[in-house]
Amino acid sequence: MVLPSSGRPSAPVLTRGLLTLDLLVGDTGSKRDMAGTDTLTLSRRRRCSREMVLWALTTVTAVVVVHVRTANLVAALEQSHLVQVLDQYRRGDADAAVATFALWDAKRVDAETRLPIGDDDPWAIAALAMLHVEAALVNDLAARSWPAAPRDTVSPKGSRAVPNVHSRASIVLMQRLGEIARGRQDSRLLEFYRRSAVAGAPNRVSPEDDSLWNGRFHEHWMGPEICCGGISFSTSTAGESGRIESSHGRFVRSHAFEAEKAFRDVLSQQPTFAEARLRLGRLLYFLDRAEDSERELVRALKDARAANDVFSGYLAALFLGQLHEDRGRTKQAAESYETGIAIFPSGQSAYLSLGRLLIASGDADKGWRTARSALAGQPGSNTTFDPWYVYPAGSIVWEYARQVQELRVMVRQ
């Protein structure tokens, strides 16, 4: 194949020719006569530069095509995974779904929010919004409380990237849901939207709360000072065994003093604030002022019931039961624990306390039966959320979590 040295082929022909020729003949052009050498060399240079451009274009096109197809594939896979998680949250083990979703990194969560979800099933949107909220809560606490860990979804030093991206996604979804609910005049959907707005409202901010938080801080730190810890281990035929012995140190009086002052400040401004009185009663119990403690706890129980404050009422009953038990008043202790159960039947600690008390009183059958009731769980969830387990965090955290649980129940119906 030899190109004519005279005459110009049309552009498409030239292009095709350049590609095929140079691929096939290489330096064949050098065999031409000297008169045509310059022309041919120039022509080849042009051809080479065009060839490079074409190659670049082809490569770019190929890369774009592969990228788009891969992206579609990944999106399809992720969508299917998201659909599975969402379905599990709505119809299966919701806790497991939250656990899975909470482990996704920020980039992936961000990508998921762009996936289209139709308006035909608004409860799917509601469920996805709740899934984002719960995953944000899990990661928010991790970001606040812990440094990096092997399975951590947040970066070292507690990045807030993951909770933030979940929060943004939930806000977008809830806005959309609000529009749908208003458009359809769906009362149940509007109820969900209203309740979720209440749950998402900023925490109460008032001078009393500041004092309460201050008191809680000191209440927490008045705990044990660790003076020393002795550790001994041995190896026996049964395997490694050992005993860690710690001696607990002094009671930090200064923190106890500050905590009591803060709680009394709160109560001077707001005498019916049950949580402040509850904490004051608990504090006095540890200060060996049992009679003062009992008086405050009884009042806290009364105020909490009047205000429908489940957190404070349940714990006041629990603490009172313990106080009665300490003083050998078995009957009153049992009544207090029963009051706690009546206030929040889904708790665990009141059942366990009452069960233990009954067993120690000689009624083992009834005692173990009562203890077994602690495993009944909560509706919509297999996990319990006993106020005692979040006592250090306070009623705000518990109330918020309880509202989230209730909203979860709504989207699962």
Added chain:
Amino acid sequence: MTLFPRSWLCLAILLLDYGAAEQQPQFQTFIEGVRIDVLVSDGGRPISGLTAEDFEVLDNGVPQRVALASAAASLSIALMLDTSSSVADSGHLSDLVRAGQLLLSTLSPDDTVAFLTFSRGVRMVVPSTRDARSVNSALLAARSRTVRRLADRTAMWDAVFAGASLVTGGSGRSLVCVLTDGADNASWVLPTQPRDARWTIDQKARTIDVLRGSGIVVDVVWIRRKPGSLSVQLDDGINGTLSPYDAADSAGGMAFSARDAKLPQRLADRLTALRAGYVLTYTPAGVPRGDGWHKLIVRLKNKRGKIQARTGYFSGPVASKPDARGTQQ
């Protein structure tokens, strides 16, 4: 005699009888039987073939006449997996799950097992069943789904107590097997956030005594965190740690390392020993009743062997509780 006076007489007798019943105090009879699960071993191997005459039981120092009810052939187990942050974050969960699978593989068809997980609360995953495979599946699923939760804390002793409620009262030997790193910072029934040492001891005694008094064995398969570091010492001091001592203190419980290369054999031996245990019963004689804690001593007569048994029982205040049925251990 006419009918009229007869009917009056009957009525009078009835009224007299009613009045007498109103005036007399009601006496109820309580048969307070005590059950003791006993393991006897020599050099780590269970001893079989013993009779009631081979045992000596002292109730508050007073010798008792015991009967040998039967051998505890089957086991009733509550398998409890710690899924709290301290376990999940440190990568210990896989080791604990593997230990749980080993335990399940050594069960016999007559054994029942319930599976529970715990972190800030306790959750029953699989109720008591003879189907160990379903428990195995749940165990693996628990590993994959464990993640930090809101306000995550660990209430291990609450979980142990709730787990014990599932296995008590059965015909077989009751065992609570806890897979954990031992950290507890939220239990209510056995507080491990001590404000005062004396108070902590009192609280601890209440729960441990109840477990001991019920004859429930608490075994622990645990991952020990790095000992000696300051953070661990502080953590143990603040949060408390379930030591093997505590486990053994309940009723002859044992502690195993989840990373022990001989763990499969040790667990198999342990279950064999539990199955080969003896159940002694007696009705207390020569000791007051309803007076609280009774100390028990169990030993062999004229034979060598190591005894593992409960160290006491509660004799409830039955006189003041007409509805109580006494301590049926």
